[in-house]
Amino acid sequence: MELRMCPSCQQSVLDDDVKECPFCGAAMDGSSGPTTPVKPAARKTEAIAAKTKPTAKAEEPVQKKDDDPFAVKPKAPRKVIKLQRKPTAKVNHRVVCPMCDTNGFGTEAVAGKEVKCPNPKCLMPIFTAPELEVVEPEEPKKPLITPVRIFSLVAVLVMAGIGIFFYINLPPAPTPDPGPGPIVNNGNNNIDQVDPEKNDPVNPDVPPTKPPIDVKAFEQTIFQSSIDSALQRSDNRSKPYCRQLNAEAYIANGDLANALEQLEAFDALEMGLNYFKITPLSNIGWAHLKKGDTAAANKSADEALTFSSKLPQKGAEAVRHAVALGSLLVALERYEDARTLLETREDVQDVAQSAARIAIVIESGTFALDESYDWLPKVRWTSPLSFATAYSAAIRGYSTQTAAFIKAVKDPMRKSECLAAYAAAQANLAIQSGVAFQTDQLPEIEGITTEDQNRALAQVLQSLKKDAASEKLSTQIATAMASWEIPPAAVIPPFRSIYDGDYQYGSIKHRAAAHAQLLLARYYALAGEKAKAWEHIEKSLNYTATMGPTQAAADALVKEVDQNRATIQSRLANELNIEEDIRKRTAFNRYRTNANSIATEAQNRIDLESQIYDVTLDWGLSDQYFQAFQADLKSPRTDNFQMIVENTLSTDLLYSLRQSANETAVKEFLAAWPSAADGKSRLESRMEINRLVDAGNIAQVRDLMKRIDLSLHDPLIELRYACRIAEQQNSEVTLDWIAGMNSIADQEVAYRFSGVKMTRRGEIDPFWNATLKRNLSATDKCSRNLGLIEGLNSTDVYKQKVEEPQSGKKKP
Structure with missing residues (x-):
């Protein structure tokens, strides 16, 4: 053209x-x-x-x-601030993406400016951050004392003085005429007789009864709050978690249709967190199984299993979802699916141990976290997920299926711990039913040793009160233990064995024996038989001594490897007959790796022994502990005893001796260990905090907890106190404690557990009203609402009683 x-x-x-x-x-x-x-x-x-x-x-x-x-005016380049995925100490201003609801973090300076969403998959990542809310400064208060107020006060006083003067000078009033006499009962019993002392309408003798709560209307209010909170964008830690909690609430209320609607909302979020559906789907499976619909229960389990491939391997959420689904699979006799799901996520760290305990009290329906320490002492399990799953399935009444699951477990240690969980569930079921526990209730399982069997029976003792039956069982366990052989303590292996890796510490048999001895010691200590208790403490330590060398020996080995590399490398070259430098370095690296693994085993041993000595003080065995200390001064022991006293327990032991009023022991201990008087006892702080918690003095508890890190003693310490306060104190005190908790995740669990406990106490209305005055986040509200619904469906407190007319009285 x-x-x-x-x-x-x-x-x-x-x-x-x-x-x-x-x-x-x-x-x-x-x-x-x-x-x-x-x-x-x-x-x-x-x-x-x-x-x-x-x-x-x-x-x-x-x-x-x-x-x-x-001519076209070119666009000036825009300066877009990219938000961070996680907050830091300085970058902690939360900005929620309006497109994908992803939380981003920047400084407060990003308010009103264009920012970029941290989610790389966001369809519209550029948006303007909302402006900060401007808080108008309060008007300065006027001074209380002003000339006008002073003049007004003087005028009032003058007028009052004049009035008093005239009142005093008034003439005396005339004597009033006597009134009519008292009403005399003429025998007509149809007149209602009033007792002014008992039925005074102004000052009633008994407080008026609270009007009954409309449970159905209350439930509608709770669910509406949950739905609104799940849609909330600001101050919402996790929309998927809100949906999960809401689905669980509907299931607890028997409304599966609305629960499924909440689960369908996950797909709209598109956040890749569909594994949050596992627990609700598992609960739906339990609901079907309760009605006898096994096919529907299996269908729910299949759907939950499809999401388990995305379930993380570690973390509290992984534990809770795995236990919820695993216990359902056991009840459905799908043992291989349950075993595969659990074994890939087992962990001995505190996070898994704590999450497994929480899962146990949720799955059992008790929500009694603080009370769980009475029957499940704070001792680390090697397979906490399998333990929690076996207990949860057995406590629901599926004992036969749980026994079959234990037989399907391949790992001997895991099999032993599952048997202990089964035994604990049977003991608690017997107590709930008001019948005696029978030792023949434990199934015969191939591969279970006598140590495993008696460890399970010792676990049963933790649930039983001291009576003739429990004494008989303890004697039976102690008799069986008396025949066990005490193994030699572990030592550093020879030089060549370290290189070859030819060593093994702590057999499964010895680990089970150590735990069984410790559980029996606790039973005797709480029963007041402290000498017997310490005897079994010492025996337990004999078995823990097989789990690794002493800390001092392991430290010496690591120090030698670090300082004498050339000597060790030359010796390896001679023994292995190697000349090339690269092979010499390879040989040394292998030796050093094995030496470090030995040091790790030694650290695991001393950690376990420190925990054992720590709980002995909680069990009131300070005098026996001091006697062991005296014996060590005369004839030093070759184990970790002295190092444990020096590093962790000297102040606690001194406090225990003072509490037992053993002044002689206190003087002797201070003479041998004067530095103990300078430290702060964690045991003393725990005891003082327990006293303040029972008194509801939250401010002083917080002050004490700032001085000492009690999480080293128990990671769930704040959540435990929240449960105890909810059992004993009013709603305001409970909410004050929860608001000050450090962990957001534990805070949400606390709202749920306290909601259950307050509802079962009959305090649902004041608890609900108290929470409305608080600035709860979306997840906090959904957690609270789930607890309230679970409480309403597990108590008869709010059922209205129909009063029958008494004989001799006409029905109005």
């Missing part, structure tokens, strides 16, 4: 209908010349100048904006 050309300036013109040239103004038909004169001479002069000066850069012709029809 050819373009029209201006006859004057020879420029190409795009528009076919234009009559004048847009460049020079000349008529396109040639009838008139250009309105803007053309200067060819200037161009020629510029060309000549350009030729005479080749080194100078020619200036580009500048065209006016008004004369250029193609």
